[in-house]
């Protein structure tokens with residue numbers, strides 16, 4: 001089983017929305033998926049109550065000490081992907097979720113202030129030596145400053161920026177909010193829409209990363225990213241835990 005944790009201390013970044021969207025994309029890709037809700041605010045449970053379908057099961061696990069055991073039993077039950085939504089802030093349950101994650105996603109809006117606010121989460125992720133990626137969410141549509149940053153990033157292939165910046169970016173669109181209110185994921189609500197397309201592509205990007213992790217060997221150092229354009233320097237400049245080897249993407253696989 002692969003455990004994917006969405007975490008960042010900033011509320012409104014899209015943790016819950018992306019957890020739901022990615023869960024459905026993973027189901028469509030053939031996985032047996034469980035959504036884990038560690039945020040007592042209950043966004044996933046509330047969504048589930050509005051939902052006209054039984055799957056996926058949303059499992060509330062609010063106590064930090066229960067996270068590991070629950071994940072182990074899901075693994076035994078044949079769940080192949082557990083997607084863990086976390087609360088804003090840095091709570092014990094979030095810390096525990098990150099500790100037992102195979103891969104961490106840090107959603108952020110594409111502003112410097114939002115990116116800087118990810119620092120405490122990134123510190124926890126690094127402390128547990130977890131592979132991670134940022135997901136730029138609620139971005140403006142292509143054609144703006146972000147698009148040129150994206151092009152510039154692709155041109156910088158030698159830096160392999162794609163390893164810590166999930167692609168594609170998820171554009172701000174009403175589809176996401178409307179799907180949530182209808183108890184649906186965006187790929188159910190508007191399957192032919194651009195939002196659904198982005199989410200499916202994001203899931204594929206994550207799957208490739210999960211698949212590569214076992215053989216990961218020559219990932220870039222975070223320090224190599226400092227000369228990348230636009231918003232990426234802010235990410236690279238985020239504080240590094242002391243003694244971290246900086247080979248952040250070479251985290252040992254969970255036993």
Ligand SMILES: Nc1ncnc2c1ncn2[C@@H]1O[C@H](COP(=O)(O)OP(=O)(O)O)[C@@H](O)[C@H]1O
Pocket residue numbers: 010011012013014015016017018043088137138139170171172173174176177180
């Ligand atoms: N890409 C997006 N486009 C438009 N609205 C979005 C997008 N991502 C999230 N939202 C909306 O932003 C709000 C906050 O998202 P949410 O997932 O609850 O954030 P978090 O769980 O990080 O607090 C919700 O109303 C959600 O529907």
Ligand SMILES: [Mg+2]
Pocket residue numbers: 015016017039043085086087
């Ligand atoms: Mg939430």
